[in-house]
Amino acid sequence: MGNRDDIEQMSGSNGVVLTSALKLIDKYDLYGQVAYPKHHKQSDVPEIYRLAAKTKVLFICIFSILKNVRFFISRFHKFLQSLIKYL
Numbered sequence: 001m002g003n004r005d006d007i008e009q010m011s012g013s014n015g016v017v018l019t020s021a022l023k024l025i026d027k028y029d030l031y032g033q034v035a036y037p038k039h040h041k042q043s044d045v046p047e048i049y050r051l052a053a054k055t056k057v058l059f060i061c062i063f064s065i066l067k068n069v070r071f072f073i074s075r076f077h078k079f080l081q082s083l084i085k086y087l
Contacts (some may be wrong), residue, residue, distance in 0.1 A: 003039050020073045024080050033083075
């Protein structure tokens with residue numbers, strides 16, 4: 001969920017998205033089910049995608065595709081609700 005040092009120091013929308021995602025992870029008790037590295041290099045992303053495909057997990061590069069924060073939060077919330085059914 002992006003490279004960061006301190007959530008409170010992130011730019012407006014990025015901080016909102018990350019905080020919302022963390023709250024949803026907490027709400028649905030997804031600890032141990034999701035991973036969100038604090039730092040990664042752009043060159044790491046292809047390997048992260050390969051690892052996700054190999055282990056059959058979902059990898060979302062949130063900040064590279066995010067254009068509308070409210071839309072994303074709504075969709076992410078719906079995704080987590082549907083994921084809960086399979087856990």
